[in-house]
Amino acid sequence: MEILAGRTAHGVVTRLAQRNARLDSFEPRVRGIVSAVRRNGDQALRRYAERWDGVRSNQPLRVSAAEIKQGWKSASPEVRDALAQSARNIRQFCEWQKPVAWTRARNGISLGQLVIPLDAVGCYVPGGRHALVSTLLMTVIPAQVAGVREIRVMSPNPSAEILAACSLLGVRELYRVGGAQAIAALAYGTETIPRVDKIAGPGNVYVTVAKNLVSFDCAIDMVAGPTEAVVLSDSGNPQFIAADLVSQAEHDPEALSVFITASRKLADDVLREINERVRTNRTAKQAMKKRGAVLVARSRKQARDWANLIAPEHITISEDDLPFIRNAGSIFVGDYSAQAAGDYASGPNHVLPTSGQARFRGGLTVLDFVKLVTVQKLSQTGLHTIARSVKCLAEIEGLQAHADSIRVRCASD
Secondary structure (H helix, E strand, O other), X not given: OOEEEHHHHHHHHHHHHOOOOOOHHHHHHHHHHHHHHHHHOXXXXXXXXXXXXXXXXXXXXXOOHHHHHHHHHHOOHHHHHHHHHHHHHHHHHHHHHOOOOEEEEEOOEEEEEEEEEOOEEEEEOOOOOOOOHHHHXXXXXXXXXXXXXXXXXXXXXXXXXXXXXXXXXXXXXXXXOOHHHHHHHHHHOOOOOOOOOEEEOOOOHHHHHHHHHHOOOOEEOOOOOOOEEEEXXXXXXXXXHHHHHHHHHOOOOOOEEEEEEOOHHHHHHHHHHHHHHHHHOHHHXXXXXXXXXXXXXXXXXXXXXXXXXXXXXXXXXXXXXHHHOOOOOEEEEOOOOOHHHHHHOOOOOOOOOOOOHHHOOOOOOHHHHEEEEEEEEEOHHHHHHHHHHHHHHHHHOOOHHHHHHHHOOOOOO
């Protein structure tokens, strides 16, 4: 990892702005798994679960209510308190975020929207190197606040903490299945696992490719890639900046960590801090070596432009920069807004867009679990006020039956 400036730095930003997940090479294998589960249901699902998810031959795929309850009983007071505080903050934020139904009337035309929760959703909680209990909170709680009736959680070899969190949230359906096979089961259903309307939650490359493959048949939240962190600062605390970048880099050897500044001195100080912190963190060290960068811009404006081009999952900025940041999954303002706080307990969701998707969407919200359905009611007077325009536009488009459907109602005109 080194300090880059001028054309070299700009070239790095350009490459990052054009990045993609390079998932094509995984598609044939994942397609085979998805197809097998779709065709053969539980038979294929169990075969994969026993091979990859640590499920024993005599073990049910669905975790029992007693096991879930025991998870909470066995949790330490510290774990219980941490889960409870995080859940409260996430739930409160979701309540603030929840859209409302409304109706407006004018000239005999009543218009409005209904907020209708999805019937069933699947929440994917990664196992991998570490069971991400925070992802369970971040996916289940917004679905609950939205009013989703059926919430199915998939997590390979669920940990005691996952069980405790499920108990706290009142999750009734937890399956010890992961990977592409879990996504296929949620999308198409098996004898054990009913299909859902939408799948939410991040995962490894197999999960990501599977979500992409099933997205024609089942809605998904987003196609997520490796973690991304950017810090934009000219006068911040070097220790804080380095700590944030290293904290996100430890998620994955493919994680992206970038510091952007117009101050060469701060760049030097931050790089020194990063090198010190990654010595004892192997994953972060790999990520920093592969996809870490310290970029020195000519000006504050160029630094902001670079940040928007990268469109990162997480970005830390100063208050002065907030009006200028348009592309980011989640924005952290000021020295004490640690990115890790957003990963766990501050309230906003940590399921965020990566690979440049922050150009057109934000993170997971309650809105991902509801439908905004429009309602319109026209009186005879209301229809008369727009009849001429409707007939004119319909005839322009050559849709005579559309025009006639208005004409027959306004025969007296």
